[in-house]
Amino acid sequence: MVTYLLVGLAVGLLTYVGYALTRCYFRVDEGHVAVLVTFGAAEREGDGVRFRGPGLHLKWPWQHPILVNMKEQNLDLAGEEGGRTAMAEDGTILRFDSILRYQPVETALAEFLFGLRTPLEHITGLFTCLLRNEIANFRPTKLRPHYKVDEAPHAGQERHDTEHPVSIGQREFALQGGSFALIRRERGRLNASLEEFARAQVGERYGVRFNAVDLIDILPPDELDQALNAVMQAQTEADAHYFRAEGDCQQRLLAAERGVLIAKTRASAIAKEIDVIGAGLATLDDEGTLTAYVERRRDEVLGEARTTFFKEAVR
Numbered sequence: 001m002v003t004y005l006l007v008g009l010a011v012g013l014l015t016y017v018g019y020a021l022t023r024c025y026f027r028v029d030e031g032h033v034a035v036l037v038t039f040g041a042a043e044r045e046g047d048g049v050r051f052r053g054p055g056l057h058l059k060w061p062w063q064h065p066i067l068v069n070m071k072e073q074n075l076d077l078a079g080e081e082g083g084r085t086a087m088a089e090d091g092t093i094l095r096f097d098s099i100l101r102y103q104p105v106e107t108a109l110a111e112f113l114f115g116l117r118t119p120l121e122h123i124t125g126l127f128t129c130l131l132r133n134e135i136a137n138f139r140p141t142k143l144r145p146h147y148k149v150d151e152a153p154h155a156g157q158e159r160h161d162t163e164h165p166v167s168i169g170q171r172e173f174a175l176q177g178g179s180f181a182l183i184r185r186e187r188g189r190l191n192a193s194l195e196e197f198a199r200a201q202v203g204e205r206y207g208v209r210f211n212a213v214d215l216i217d218i219l220p221p222d223e224l225d226q227a228l229n230a231v232m233q234a235q236t237e238a239d240a241h242y243f244r245a246e247g248d249c250q251q252r253l254l255a256a257e258r259g260v261l262i263a264k265t266r267a268s269a270i271a272k273e274i275d276v277i278g279a280g281l282a283t284l285d286d287e288g289t290l291t292a293y294v295e296r297r298r299d300e301v302l303g304e305a306r307t308t309f310f311k312e313a314v315r
Helices: 002-022 106-114 119-136 168-175 178-185 187-202 222-287 290-304
Strands: 025-028 032-038 055-058 063-069 073-076 084-087 093-104 208-219
Touching: 025 032, 025 063, 032 106, 063 106, 073 119, 084 119, 093 106, 093 119, 093 178, 119 187, 119 208, 178 187, 178 208, 187 208, 222 290
Parallel strands: none
Antiparallel strands: 025 055, 032 063, 073 093, 084 093, 093 208
16 A cells, blocks of 8 residues: 555656646747746846747746747737728818837837736827827828927917918818828828837837838728719719710711812812813814814714703894
8 A cells, every 4th residue: 555655656746847847948939039927027137127039948837938029010000990080180080991010129028018018009099099190180291391290280380370371272282182082192191200200209118119100091981982982983984975975086087087088089080180181172272173073072972862952042
């Protein structure tokens, strides 16, 4: 009985040792780093946390590694709603889809891992607010200088003073097509403005480096979408009618030009025939045989005719 008990203890001890050994190492893949946490406290190194690069590393069984992906990653700002909404300057409610491209910074991993409870949700909310703010104050280049996101004009600070006067032509340019068409035309400038703000103002405050904010698509409201579709359909039909009319006119013009050419050719042939006949008659007149030729031709015509009409001279 004692032997069985000792064997059981030995097997249990070996099992525990094997389990402990599996908990004494961890692997870090390429493009990742790991931060060891001991009873909730991360290993520190200077002002930041100590991290381990790719490879196989040893640890105590009670330590827990936190793996961080250091590659550039995409954060969908649309969230679960499938698209955010923002009010443009003219009051149009637009739906937009955007992606934030970011990359964690090794020297600021403490801020990324432990600075916020849910850092990605916080960053999503931050850039969603910034994007809405920029869309609400986005204006044409001719009407408004290139503001940063945090420099949106407030009440009483519109740029239509003597320093930046706004002409009627510029205001018509701003209103042409509305804010929806303006943002779609100058989407690159909107992306550049957000990227500049992310790098200059936010920087590495949250332990990540913001590379770019890509505005993927902007969708108009359903009413505006239907109106735009109707306008595009009407424009397509008008273009089709125009091209058909232009083709018909071109065909008629070519037919008229061909008819004029044929008429000119016929007239030229008749004129040449008249010239030949006139030259022949002139030769007969010079030779004194014109009268005899006319009489003979008259007799030939009268001889071939079945009916002859004579006109009596009026005395």
